[in-house]
Amino acid sequence: MMMTNPFSRESFHRVLTTKEYHGMERLPTFSKGGVHPDDKKALSNNQAIQRLPVPSELVLPLSQHLGAPASPLKQKGDMVVAGEKIGKASSFISADVHCPVNGTITDLRKVVLANSVVTDAFVITPDASNPLGEWPEQPYDALSPEELLAIVKDMGVVGTGGATFPTHVKLSVPKGRTVDALVVNGVECEPYLTADHRLMLEETERVLRGIMIVAKITGPKRIIIGVENNKKDAIAMLRQEIARLGFPITVMALRVKYPQGDEKQLLKATIKREIPSGKLPLDVGAVVLNVGTSFAIYEAVAMRKPLIDRVVTISGEAMKEKKNLRVLLGSKVADLIAFAGGLDHEPDKFISGGPMMGFAFHDDQIPVIKGTSGILALDKEPSAKAPTTPCISCGRCVAACPMGLQPTKLYRLIEHREYERAMAMNLMDCKECGCCSYSCPAHLPLVHGMKLGKRLGRK
Amino acid sequence: MDVPKTIVSSSPHLHARSSTASIMWDVSIALAPAALWGVYVFGLRALAVLLVSIASSVLVEYLLNRFSKESTLADGSAFLTGLLIGMNMPPDAAFAVPVIASAFAMFVVKWTFGGLGANWINPALAGRVFVFFSFTGLMNTYRLPRTLGSVDALGSASMLTEMKLAIGEGTVGQLSSAGILASLDYPFTSFAGSVSSWFQEVLGITLSPYTVDAFFGNISGCIGEVSAFLLLAGAAYLFIRKVITWQIPVTFLATFSLLAWIFGGVRNGLGLFQGDFVLQLFSGGMILGAFFMATDMVTSPTTSKGMLIFGAGIGFFAFLLRYFGSLPESVSLAIIVMNIFVPTIDRYILPKRFGEVIVEPKKKEAKA
Numbered sequence: 148m149m150m151t152n153p154f155s156r157e158s159f160h161r162v163l164t165t166k167e168y169h170g171m172e173r174l175p176t177f178s179k180g181g182v183h184p185d186d187k188k189a190l191s192n193n194q195a196i197q198r199l200p201v202p203s204e205l206v207l208p209l210s211q212h213l214g215a216p217a218s219p220l221k222q223k224g225d226m227v228v229a230g231e232k233i234g235k236a237s238s239f240i241s242a243d244v245h246c247p248v249n250g251t252i253t254d255l256r257k258v259v260l261a262n263s264v265v266t267d268a269f270v271i272t273p274d275a276s277n278p279l280g281e282w283p284e285q286p287y288d289a290l291s292p293e294e295l296l297a298i299v300k301d302m303g304v305v306g307t308g309g310a311t312f313p314t315h316v317k318l319s320v321p322k323g324r325t326v327d328a329l330v331v332n333g334v335e336c337e338p339y340l341t342a343d344h345r346l347m348l349e350e351t352e353r354v355l356r357g358i359m360i361v362a363k364i365t366g367p368k369r370i371i372i373g374v375e376n377n378k379k380d381a382i383a384m385l386r387q388e389i390a391r392l393g394f395p396i397t398v399m400a401l402r403v404k405y406p407q408g409d410e411k412q413l414l415k416a417t418i419k420r421e422i423p424s425g426k427l428p429l430d431v432g433a434v435v436l437n438v439g440t441s442f443a444i445y446e447a448v449a450m451r452k453p454l455i456d457r458v459v460t461i462s463g464e465a466m467k468e469k470k471n472l473r474v475l476l477g478s479k480v481a482d483l484i485a486f487a488g489g490l491d492h493e494p495d496k497f498i499s500g501g502p503m504m505g506f507a508f509h510d511d512q513i514p515v516i517k518g519t520s521g522i523l524a525l526d527k528e529p530s531a532k533a534p535t536t537p538c539i540s541c542g543r544c545v546a547a548c549p550m551g552l553q554p555t556k557l558y559r560l561i562e563h564r565e566y567e568r569a570m571a572m573n574l575m576d577c578k579e580c581g582c583c584s585y586s587c588p589a590h591l592p593l594v595h596g597m598k599l600g601k602r603l604g605r606k
Numbered sequence: 607m608d609v610p611k612t613i614v615s616s617s618p619h620l621h622a623r624s625s626t627a628s629i630m631w632d633v634s635i636a637l638a639p640a641a642l643w644g645v646y647v648f649g650l651r652a653l654a655v656l657l658v659s660i661a662s663s664v665l666v667e668y669l670l671n672r673f674s675k676e677s678t679l680a681d682g683s684a685f686l687t688g689l690l691i692g693m694n695m696p697p698d699a700a701f702a703v704p705v706i707a708s709a710f711a712m713f714v715v716k717w718t719f720g721g722l723g724a725n726w727i728n729p730a731l732a733g734r735v736f737v738f739f740s741f742t743g744l745m746n747t748y749r750l751p752r753t754l755g756s757v758d759a760l761g762s763a764s765m766l767t768e769m770k771l772a773i774g775e776g777t778v779g780q781l782s783s784a785g786i787l788a789s790l791d792y793p794f795t796s797f798a799g800s801v802s803s804w805f806q807e808v809l810g811i812t813l814s815p816y817t818v819d820a821f822f823g824n825i826s827g828c829i830g831e832v833s834a835f836l837l838l839a840g841a842a843y844l845f846i847r848k849v850i851t852w853q854i855p856v857t858f859l860a861t862f863s864l865l866a867w868i869f870g871g872v873r874n875g876l877g878l879f880q881g882d883f884v885l886q887l888f889s890g891g892m893i894l895g896a897f898f899m900a901t902d903m904v905t906s907p908t909t910s911k912g913m914l915i916f917g918a919g920i921g922f923f924a925f926l927l928r929y930f931g932s933l934p935e936s937v938s939l940a941i942i943v944m945n946i947f948v949p950t951i952d953r954y955i956l957p958k959r960f961g962e963v964i965v966e967p968k969k970k971e972a973k974a
Binding site: 338493494498502536545549550551579581586590592 | 612617681722851906913952959960
């Protein structure tokens, strides 16, 4: 049985951190629920972005986004060039897939991704002498919003924050709707992850130009970038560059609180609007976009470069070196770990994404896809699981739930297979952010229960 | 395939590092100073009562564990229940009394309803109330603390009982609570006397020496409830550790104080807005109940709004029972009464959902 020593250094540290969060400045944040995990960003936030060398083999899945998988345009044995479209969006909510390198398709086979999705994937052997393509910058000022949107769609851009929603769908504002606010998500509230942070610091101008392209497409009345206050250097850099370029963009420093990077919490924190249950940001006149996505949009429009690489944070206590890597999509996790000097010691868990919502995986041959924001090797200590004990109705999950749900009641209903009653208590509002499980002293797998209940309740 | 043996499990992969056991032991730690004060002022006999209570609670839990083939001793809940029962005993309670209270709490109230998390009233309170009504005489015999008189001064009644009796006999007319105690020649420490006069002279505030004594624990009463000061220090520790939240204790004490201030003077013949609620707050089981009993997670509502209603309800019943009940015992009964309402509160008082309010108006706006 786990016992916490109240006089331990950790306990002391936790008190101080909390004080710091509620410190002198009252920065805006969302009002309901949320938790304050130790952000662990210091492990990797001073590591400049490095490029991962082209691996000897790429595994490029056709389903790297939310929605229907792309349909393959090539087959085994075909020669491909970098940037060539090799998978075509198969429905409205779907996205094109492009080849990251010059090379040969050696196989088309089933792979399992970190989130347990099974999908077809091209296996590509890069050309040894000249694997990479070149994308010179070209003028784009004369393009109309429709042409810009067509380019974004054609370049296979999806949200890089993790949900991987096809960006062209998000930016297609229906006729008669107006966009009041374009809110750019630079929150990166998941602990450990620093990919967006580094992007804001090192590619500030391109990120900002990407945002202005989106502004041209959607025509918002105001543009806001929300950044949590644990990235003060990024906030300063963004403000400096905005002033230099003369863009009509406001940078809002936000109080550090998880899950602020969720679009619902972000809109509440920045423009003080609540997206109604089951609705989208557009229903409150907002478009939400990640900074990583803005960067991808800039590259798509100004360089006609498809989304073929992204920045991935390599971190976690068990990783020898912590890094932020620019990685070709399809690179295997093992290649990333090897480039970061390998493992320091055997980890307790491998995580794809952040530790709050990311997926634990066991196979280091899985590929990096459009939504992979981090690869973490966590020690037993932070991810330790005490044995579960009965619910003592402490109400911490209720207090922590940013959606105002009652996880304890939902969990009990799901345990008793009362899926319909759980649905009636708004189970579908749950977005699996993990605040309930994080704060549960009985260590109940509440989020796991919600996922199960949603899946079985839909039937 | 050279793959490390890693764990695959559902997110989240981090935890706040608290556990049921850490909560229970935190509460026990927070109670310790007040319990030790009780041992200091009432003597080793009080320590014996505490130890008997804890030992019997843990033993009953152990026997029940043997029967149901599980192991729940390490979660600290049996120890905490035993400690709370001991702290709610008069220092001279016969040893059988805490044993009976512990057995009733652990077996009838907790185990038969399904163990930890399933009981619907606080086991320690139920145990205390059970023996209180079974052995009313024994449970109402206190001794004066070491700081007020000799340790052997047995048979003293608590401050509240003295007041209640005096008012019941009608021997006092138009006196405040402190006035009644003074007319009875109830003792107070010289320290309290000097604090009281300092308040009067320097700050111009009338503060009765009895209130000062009650605050620091120089009154007769149960072992663990006398020192409001040390209990508040323990409560502060629980706030810092985020084990308890402000909702229940604050609404409870605020409701009680408000009612006691408005109506408390009536029974003394003083009229409205004359009640001496400060003395009431620091005497009896008020502070112990507000911060350590009412906040019991299992038997209090889960929502913030529910907690406010729950706290206010306890304040109301505690006032009614303390001022107009036939026994001075009030806080434990008030908490138990509200414990019974908890399932109802949890059923009808729901948290405000994110995005629930603006669904309809937005739709209409869009159509218009």
